[in-house]
Amino acid sequence: MTAPTVTFDSAELAPRERLAEVQLARLRATLARRGLDIPITTLEDLRAVPFTTKDDLRARYPLGMETVPPEEIVRLHSSSGTSGTPTIVGHTAKDLDTWAFLVARLLAMAGVRPGMVVHNAYPYGLTTGGFGFQQGAERLGATVVPAAGAPLDVQARLLRDLETPVLLCAPSFAAQLADTLGTHSIEVGLFGGEMWTPVLRDRLERQLGIIALDTYGMSELCGPGVAGECIEGRDGAHIMEDHFLAEVIDPVTTEPVAPGEYGELVLTTLTREAMPLVRYRTGDITALIDEPCVCGRTFARMASVVGRRTDVIEAGGARVYPSEIERVLLAHPGIGLNYQLVVEGDHLDVHCESVDGFGDRVHLAAELRAALGVDADVIVDAPGGVPRSPGKAVRVVRR
Numbered sequence: 352m353t354a355p356t357v358t359f360d361s362a363e364l365a366p367r368e369r370l371a372e373v374q375l376a377r378l379r380a381t382l383a384r385r386g387l388d389i390p391i392t393t394l395e396d397l398r399a400v401p402f403t404t405k406d407d408l409r410a411r412y413p414l415g416m417e418t419v420p421p422e423e424i425v426r427l428h429s430s431s432g433t434s435g436t437p438t439i440v441g442h443t444a445k446d447l448d449t450w451a452f453l454v455a456r457l458l459a460m461a462g463v464r465p466g467m468v469v470h471n472a473y474p475y476g477l478t479t480g481g482f483g484f485q486q487g488a489e490r491l492g493a494t495v496v497p498a499a500g501a502p503l504d505v506q507a508r509l510l511r512d513l514e515t516p517v518l519l520c521a522p523s524f525a526a527q528l529a530d531t532l533g534t535h536s537i538e539v540g541l542f543g544g545e546m547w548t549p550v551l552r553d554r555l556e557r558q559l560g561i562i563a564l565d566t567y568g569m570s571e572l573c574g575p576g577v578a579g580e581c582i583e584g585r586d587g588a589h590i591m592e593d594h595f596l597a598e599v600i601d602p603v604t605t606e607p608v609a610p611g612e613y614g615e616l617v618l619t620t621l622t623r624e625a626m627p628l629v630r631y632r633t634g635d636i637t638a639l640i641d642e643p644c645v646c647g648r649t650f651a652r653m654a655s656v657v658g659r660r661t662d663v664i665e666a667g668g669a670r671v672y673p674s675e676i677e678r679v680l681l682a683h684p685g686i687g688l689n690y691q692l693v694v695e696g697d698h699l700d701v702h703c704e705s706v707d708g709f710g711d712r713v714h715l716a717a718e719l720r721a722a723l724g725v726d727a728d729v730i731v732d733a734p735g736g737v738p739r740s741p742g743k744a745v746r747v748v749r750r
């Protein structure tokens with residue numbers, strides 16, 4: 352017997368026709384704000400509107416994409432800038448308010464309730480995870496522990512001593528915690544901010560004895576709060592469709608793909624003030640799930656992201672996403688959750704860890720070849736042998 356669904360607001364259960372009306376009105380307002388004089392009578396008319404890309408944002412660096420006067424911008428966040436010119440995103444006071452609402456809704460979908468202690472290990476700073484979840488958890492009325500940046504053993508102790516039921520962090524950080532945590536009271540983890548696979552989810556759930564839920568966001572759109580899984584269904588992240596309009600396109604032809612088919616996620620913001628984005632190409636490869644969810648929410652869902660368009664590894668005689676390699680590796684319980692892929696020219700090294708004496712590198716290499724057609728050297732280290740990073744995992748190193 353499952354508990355009845357508790358929603359944060361009535362929009363989550365609104366009929367699709369009503370949702371479409373709201374989307375259409377908000378889309379018109381967004382296009383006007385962007386200065387795009389394009390007549391829109393149905394949502395399908397959006398297809399005539401040009402895409403926006405990360406290069407568009409970079410070309411107008413630092414603040415050329417804002418549509419409000421500078422004095423209305425109360426905060427700036429930025430991407431990490433590790434892969435080129437960073438993208439800076441401005442927020443008005445109303446943007447911050449909407450963002451907090453969306454994250455509160457996302458937390459409520461995951462079963463978080465007012466008064467629950469929430470351990471937030473997403474980094475606070477230029478990137479959006481720390482502040483985004485902080486504001487959302489406060490809006491919901493939860494008790495936030497801003498733990499990011501504290502040493503791993505200190506965080507583990509806080510989690511144990513406060514008997515914290517909710518963990519917010521990157522999945523790779525949860526994997527690090529899993530090795531050191533010991534007895535704990537965590538019931539649910541909301542993980543996101545980097546690619547992770549259903550195999551890693553299963554492993555984390557079993558090793559920690561928790562429910563692990565997928566969340567999706569990106570700093571250009573606000574941060575966390577774009578989509579999140581409900582605890583009732585746990586099968587794809589509900590997109591906050593009253594605030595974001597989602598399309599999935601073939602990344603090469605840019606034609607829309609059918610529901611259930613994988614392609615590049617394209618999002619249009621419907622309520623952002625400072626930097627509305629129209630048909631923003633996220634680069635993330637996913638599929639839309641438009642079948643009803645057991646929870647009764649009417650927002651469509653997105654499958655867990657298999658990778659970024661640009662993440663693809665062309666080495667070892669094949670073209671593979673890191674997530675495909677993760678699926679093969681982590682299907683072995685004897686292989687640890689931390690791994691790293693090193694690409695040098697056409698050569699691929701797969702570094703992983705043996706957790707209980709499993710060290711059959713030849714066997715793993717053969718599996719990678721059989722499953723993905725990729726020739727890789729597999730290096731199986733002792734536990735702790737693969738480098739850790741405090742925020743997002745560095746899964747791929749290109750030399």
Ligand SMILES: [Zn+2]
Pocket residue numbers: 581583584585589644645646647648
């Ligand atoms: Zn659901």
